[in-house]
Amino acid sequence: MLSNSLIELDRAHLVHPVASYRGHERAGVRVLRSAKGATVTDAGGRELLDGFAGLWCVNAGYGQDSIVEAAARQMRELPYATAYFGLGSEPAIRLAAALAERAPGDLNHVYFTLGGSDAVDTTVRLIRYYQTVRGRPEKDQFISLDQGYHGSSTVGAGLTALPAFHAQFGLPFPWQHKIPSPYPYRNPVGGDPEAIIAASLAALRAKAEEVGGPGRVAAFYAEPIQGSGGVIVPPPGWLRAMRDLCAELDILFVADEVITGFGRTGPLFACSEEEIVPDLMTTAKGLTSGYVPMGAVFLSDRVYDAIADGAGEAAVGHGYTYSAHPVSAAVGLEVLRLYEDGLLENGRRAGARLLAGLHGLAGHPLVGEVRGRGLLAAVELVTDKARRTPLPAAADPARRIFDRAWDNGLVLRAFGTGILGFAPPLCCTPAEIDALVERTRRTLDQTL
Numbered sequence: 001m002l003s004n005s006l007i008e009l010d011r012a013h014l015v016h017p018v019a020s021y022r023g024h025e026r027a028g029v030r031v032l033r034s035a036k037g038a039t040v041t042d043a044g045g046r047e048l049l050d051g052f053a054g055l056w057c058v059n060a061g062y063g064q065d066s067i068v069e070a071a072a073r074q075m076r077e078l079p080y081a082t083a084y085f086g087l088g089s090e091p092a093i094r095l096a097a098a099l100a101e102r103a104p105g106d107l108n109h110v111y112f113t114l115g116g117s118d119a120v121d122t123t124v125r126l127i128r129y130y131q132t133v134r135g136r137p138e139k140d141q142f143i144s145l146d147q148g149y150h151g152s153s154t155v156g157a158g159l160t161a162l163p164a165f166h167a168q169f170g171l172p173f174p175w176q177h178k179i180p181s182p183y184p185y186r187n188p189v190g191g192d193p194e195a196i197i198a199a200s201l202a203a204l205r206a207k208a209e210e211v212g213g214p215g216r217v218a219a220f221y222a223e224p225i226q227g228s229g230g231v232i233v234p235p236p237g238w239l240r241a242m243r244d245l246c247a248e249l250d251i252l253f254v255a256d257e258v259i260t261g262f263g264r265t266g267p268l269f270a271c272s273e274e275e276i277v278p279d280l281m282t283t284a285k286g287l288t289s290g291y292v293p294m295g296a297v298f299l300s301d302r303v304y305d306a307i308a309d310g311a312g313e314a315a316v317g318h319g320y321t322y323s324a325h326p327v328s329a330a331v332g333l334e335v336l337r338l339y340e341d342g343l344l345e346n347g348r349r350a351g352a353r354l355l356a357g358l359h360g361l362a363g364h365p366l367v368g369e370v371r372g373r374g375l376l377a378a379v380e381l382v383t384d385k386a387r388r389t390p391l392p393a394a395a396d397p398a399r400r401i402f403d404r405a406w407d408n409g410l411v412l413r414a415f416g417t418g419i420l421g422f423a424p425p426l427c428c429t430p431a432e433i434d435a436l437v438e439r440t441r442r443t444l445d446q447t448l
């Protein structure tokens, strides 16, 4: 049983990420004690199905012994090696090579970080460097999407377009700009894919003109599926169209695959579904399946070579103590082996079952839309289906739904005004997917 003293210690000392500090103090912490597969066990011994893989990261599921062994072996042999001073470690080098081999096109150069936020931060720094050394320092404006999420570093939080990450923080910076999200369910141009794509292309051109012309724009950032903005799935062809326009306008295209990477939508990288090759790509989460922290930035030959040639013998001043950490890399190698040893395939089967199951909820009076790809899905709730009226924000539907689902033995993500997010581990069995859908149905019935 969870002792009151632990709750008190948490209340007094642990500052939680993206939380109402006072709200959290009132509610008290829920402590997880252990986990196996897709099931987490709380401190009271209650088992819950983790429909969100932690924070969309434990793609391989919990308790994978081979991952634990890979980490322990590496910790015993060489728990740390800096990648500064020309040094390195075998697992980091092997992981970089394995990732480059599997990444789209010529994304052949891998810069390891500790997670997604510093991966995004790394891209901003390297893009500024790239534009400067190629003689285009005036290309210093960055564009991203409304509802986009690109992490919580000072710079990345400005590319992020969620109000809580800006208010009181003095963000975004004046050089960070947004264009509308290609949100099919709530797009002013309607749901027609061609119209949505045309609107996004026009918006990117217009924003570039507004900031002084494409000659001022360094890069455009997009998630192949917008995650934290509410699992927003752009129409097929959107990603390719945006990528092509960026190439035409000499704007670097950055695909943020921190959520979509590593099998979340089916393939290893979501970009490959539209056969696009971004100029830079960010990943994290599924890279190590959340067992240890790690992110990876992929650079195309063109971007890497321009930076390398431009810097010449000078050091490119960007690095972390834990860049290319050998334990994280050893975990990454083992996780990659598991993906290719059946996990991706199981994820694809489970994803098809999940979407079919969730579509079975479409007739529920509260369900406005079911959407997703692979094991990344959302159910958007409304009070009026015809008008697509969101649940009233004042009633804090996200909190209430999360609590009800928890009581029903399901961990899900509930966004803002009632979008339910699902991202279960790729190891889920058919019975677990069915239980997830059934517990969601029960939760919705109780929310009516």
Ligand code: PLP
Residues within 6 Å of the ligand: 114, 115, 116, 117, 118, 120, 149, 150, 151, 152, 223, 227, 228, 256, 257, 258, 259, 284, 285
């Ligand atoms: N980019 C995207 C698309 C994300 O979803 C996230 C986290 O959810 C990040 C960046 C930041 O990653 P991290 O939380 O590992 O810093």
